[in-house]
Structures are given as structure tokens and as C-alpha cells.
Amino acid sequence: xxxxxxxxxxxxxxxxxxxxxxxxxxxxxxxxxxxxxxxxxxxxxxxxxxxxxxxxxxxxxxxxxxxxxxxxxxxxxxxxxxxxxxxxxxxxxxxxxxxxxxxxxxxxxxxxxxxxxxxxxxxxxxxxxxxxxxxxxxxxxxxxxxxxxxxxxxxxxxxxxx
Amino acid sequence: xxxxxxxxxxxxxxxxxxxxxxxxxxxxxxxxxxxxxxxxxxxxxxxxxxxxxxxxxxxxxxxxxxxxxxxxxxxxxxxxxxxxxxxxxxxxxxxxxxxxxxxxxxxxxxxxxxxxxxxxxxxxxxxxxxxxxxxxxxxxxxxxxxxxxxxxxxxxxxxxxx
DNA sequence: TTAGAAATTGATAGTCATTTTCAGTTTTTT
DNA sequence: AAAAAACTGAAAATGACTATCAATTTCTAA
Numbered sequence: 001x002x003x004x005x006x007x008x009x010x011x012x013x014x015x016x017x018x019x020x021x022x023x024x025x026x027x028x029x030x031x032x033x034x035x036x037x038x039x040x041x042x043x044x045x046x047x048x049x050x051x052x053x054x055x056x057x058x059x060x061x062x063x064x065x066x067x068x069x070x071x072x073x074x075x076x077x078x079x080x081x082x083x084x085x086x087x088x089x090x091x092x093x094x095x096x097x098x099x100x101x102x103x104x105x106x107x108x109x110x111x112x113x114x115x116x117x118x119x120x121x122x123x124x125x126x127x128x129x130x131x132x133x134x135x136x137x138x139x140x141x142x143x144x145x146x147x148x149x150x151x152x153x154x155x156x157x158x159x160x161x162x
Numbered sequence: 163x164x165x166x167x168x169x170x171x172x173x174x175x176x177x178x179x180x181x182x183x184x185x186x187x188x189x190x191x192x193x194x195x196x197x198x199x200x201x202x203x204x205x206x207x208x209x210x211x212x213x214x215x216x217x218x219x220x221x222x223x224x225x226x227x228x229x230x231x232x233x234x235x236x237x238x239x240x241x242x243x244x245x246x247x248x249x250x251x252x253x254x255x256x257x258x259x260x261x262x263x264x265x266x267x268x269x270x271x272x273x274x275x276x277x278x279x280x281x282x283x284x285x286x287x288x289x290x291x292x293x294x295x296x297x298x299x300x301x302x303x304x305x306x307x308x309x310x311x312x313x314x315x316x317x318x319x320x321x322x323x324x
Numbered sequence: 325t326t327a328g329a330a331a332t333t334g335a336t337a338g339t340c341a342t343t344t345t346c347a348g349t350t351t352t353t354t
Numbered sequence: 355a356a357a358a359a360a361c362t363g364a365a366a367a368t369g370a371c372t373a374t375c376a377a378t379t380t381c382t383a384a
Contacts, residue, residue: 033331033380054370069334074371090306094256094341095370109300118298128285129309136280137314138271144252144308147291152299195351195360216341231363236342256370257341325384332379343368350361 018102020046023085030083040065041076050117051089051099051108089117089146111151113158118151180262182208185247192245202227203238212279213251213261213270251279251308273313275320280313 018026020042028034044060045052052060054073061068077098080086089097089108099108103121110117129140150158180188182204190196206222207214214222216235223230239260242248251259251270261270265283272279291302312320 035332035380037333037379067334071334071372072332075332090252090256092250094252094258096256109294109298109302111300112303118300120294120297122293122297123290125287125290125307128287131284132271132282132309135282135284136271137317138273138280138309138311139317140271140309140311141274142310144310145287145305147294147300147302147305149300149302149304155299155301197351197361199350199362229363232341233343233363234361237361327384328382330379330381333375333377335376336374338373339371341368341370343366345366346364348362348364350359352357352359354355354357 018085018100023080023100026083026085027079032079036065037061037068037072038076040068041073045086045098045100049115050119051097051110051115053095053097057098090144107145107147109147109149109151111154112148113150113154116151116153180247180264185242185262188245188247189241194241198227199223199230199234200238202230203235207248207260207262211277212281213259213272213277215257215259219260252306269307269309271309271311271313273316274310275312275316278313278315 020039023042023045024034024039027038032038040061040063041057043064044057047060047063048056054070054077057077058068058070058073061073077086077088080098081088084104085101086098087101087106087108089099089110091097097117099117099119102119105123106119106121107123108117108119123145125143125145129143132138133140182201185204185207186196186201189200194200202223202225203219205226206219209222209225210218216232216239219239220230220232220235223235239248239250242260243250246266247263248260249263249268249270251261251272253259259279261279261281264281267285268281268283269285270279270281285307287305287307291305294300295302
């Protein structure tokens with residue numbers, strides 16, 4: 001299980017980070033068939049750099065199942081999204097990328113250089129939400145947060161960049 | 163530029179909240195031509211409900227300049243974005259909407275029912291950023307935050323909804 | 325294990341937001 | 355007012371994503 005650190009966040013390295021098998025189990029438990037195509041998409045998802053576009057997942061998935069088609073990639077991602085196993089990330093150009101879900105209330109940091117993506121938890125913006133509600137009169141139901149910057153590797157390779 | 167009142171004073175609100183005229187001034191100061199097409203897009207932007215899609219801006223803009231074309235809407239929005247006069251909002255389906263910028267570090271709340279959009283400021287997530295940096299090792303450079311909920315009017319019309 | 329039913333698949337052909345191209349027009353400069 | 359520069363919009367192209375449908379795979383039940 002995760003270790004509580006001083007700032008209260010869990011370090012999850014040794015925790016059960018669900019892999020393709022765990023996701024497949026969830027999938028079949030929900031009544032979906034265990035198919036070669038779906039398995040290849042799941043594996044592709046974990047072969048990727050924390051997140052990948054449908055086209056990238058197609059390429060990665062074909063290493064496991066050459067007949068895989070793009071339509072099935074989209075359909076599998078839709079099912080995984082419904083089951084909360086995957087989250088859709090938005091890119092500036094409006095295209096999407098998909099990342100495996102590890103934390104229920106996770107958000108993502110994306111490296112602007114190599115696109116490595118890591119989920120983080122502990123997004124506490126309750127105070128911000130409260131001030132927005134009083135500022136605007138809106139009743140806020142959900143929020144969308146993505147962060148961009150440099151991952152540790154890219155910071156080393158390009159010190160002072162960005 | 164600004165609304166002249168009967169006694170000749172400017173309404174101070176016009177200074178705080180830039181309208182089409184102020185944006186046009188910025189545009190020409192930056193070296194862009196003052197064209198009928200651009201003026202119609204600027205007016206459309208303020209005729210809208212806080213935010214609008216390119217197609218909606220085309221329709222609104224044609225009220226001021228019937229020959230306006232969609233390509234010019236896109237191009238004008240691109241220029242306005244570069245100048246920081248407009249911000250691109252992302253929708254779940256990957257399409258975009260544009261909102262006039264009022265606050266330099268503003269973010270937006272969007273009504274899920276009527277799509278009214280209001281900018282808010284005072285997003286203080288420095289603490290969240292700091293914890294993300296220590297959790298992930300990333301160096302965060304920017305973030306994206308959008309909130310969704312019900313605007314005051316829709317709360318009244320549909321109490322208890324959503 | 326097997327046959328039939330049910331679910332899934334992928335090729336093909338859309339759809340739709342956004343971009344590119346280009347010749348003609350408007351705006352700016354002189 | 356004329357020439358140069360900037361801008362415009364129609365039409366065509368691009369590319370992500372979705373709908374269709376006949377063929378295949380997986381599941382279920384005996």
C-alpha cells in the first residue's frame with residue numbers, strides 16, 4: 001500500500017497500479033468479451049508513454065495483434081472510459097489522447113517536450129471553487145485541470161529550457 | 163471608444179471591460195488593417211453569450227457584414243489569440259469556442275445548460291502546483307482550468323437539476 | 325466439445341471542424 | 355490617385371472521429 005508522505009500525498013509506486021490484466025478483468029466482469037483486439041489495445045495503453053492518441057495505440061497494438069483496426073481502438077477506448085479505466089486528455093488542437101486511470105480523482109501533468117504524462121492526485125481546489133461560486137453565482141459541478149511543463153528527464157537534458 | 167454619456171464623461175466600466183472598439187485599437191496598433199470583416203467578428207464576439215464557436219460567430223458577424231466568410235472568422239480569431247484578446251475554450255468533443263479576455267489570468271466557468279460563460283480570476287492553485295511538482299518531479303509551466311456547472315438563471319429555472 | 329446465439333470486428337464510406345490555396349478585392353502607403 | 359501590401363472568401367483538401375454492415379470471433383448451453 002502507498003506510503004503517506006509529509007504533504008499527505010500517496011506515493012503509489014508499490015501500490016497495485018492496475019495493468020492490462022486488471023483492466024481486462026474489470027472489462028469481463030462488466031460483461032464485455034475478452035477479445036484479442038481488446039487485449040492488444042490494453043497492452044498498447046501500457047506500452048505507451050503514459051498516454052497515447054488512438055493512432056499511436058493502433059500502431060502499438062498491432063505489435064500484439066496485427067489485424068487490429070482503428071475503429072476498434074476508438075470503441076475500446078469508449079468502453080474503457082465508461083468503466084473509468086481510462087481518461088481522455090485534451091490537446092490544444094482539439095485532438096485527444098488517452099491515459100490509464102490510477103487515481104480516482106486524478107489529473108495529469110504533460111511534458112511539453114516528450115509528452116510523457118503522469119497522473120497526480122490531491123487536487124484541492126475547493127477554495128478556488130468556492131470563490132468562483134461567490135464571484136459568478138454559478139454552481140460548479142465539475143472541473144477540468146491539466147498541467148504542462150517539463151518532466152524530470154527533459155529538465156536534465158535541457159536545463160533552463162522552456 | 164467607450165460610451166460617451168450626455169455630460170461627456172466616459173463610463174468607467176468601458177475601461178475595465180474592453181469591448182470591440184478597444185480590441186480594434188489593439189489590433190491596429192499591432193499593425194493589422196482595420197477591415198470590415200474584422201470589425202464584424204469583433205462585434206459578433208460581444209453579441210455572443212460570453213463565448214461562441216466559429217460557426218456561431220459567422221452567423222452573428224453576418225448581421226454586421228453579410229459577406230463575411232468562415233475562413234476569415236478563423237483567421238481573425240487566430241490573430242486575436244496571439245494578441246491575447248481572446249481565449250480558446252475546449253469542449254469535450256474537441257471543438258472550440260472563443261471568449262473575449264477580460265482578466266489576464268482568467269479562467270472560465272461554463273453553464274452546462276445554456277452555455278453562458280463567465281471569466282473568473284483569482285485562480286490560486288500555487289499550492290496544488292507545488293505539490294504536483296514534488297509528487298511528479300515535473301516543472302510545471304502552465305495550466306488549463308475550466309469549470310462546469312449551472313449559471314444563476316439556470317439554477318432558478320431548474321432548481322435541483324444536474 | 326459443439327452448435328447456435330450474441331457480441332465483436334474491421335473495411336469502407338461518411339461527417340464535420342479546421343486548414344490550405346489562390347485569384348480577386350480592400351486597405352494602406354506614397 | 356496609383357502602386358504596394360494586406361486581406362478576403364470560395365472551393366478544395368485534410369484529418370480526426372463516427373456510422374454501417376457483412377464477416378468473424380467469442381460465449382453459452384447442452
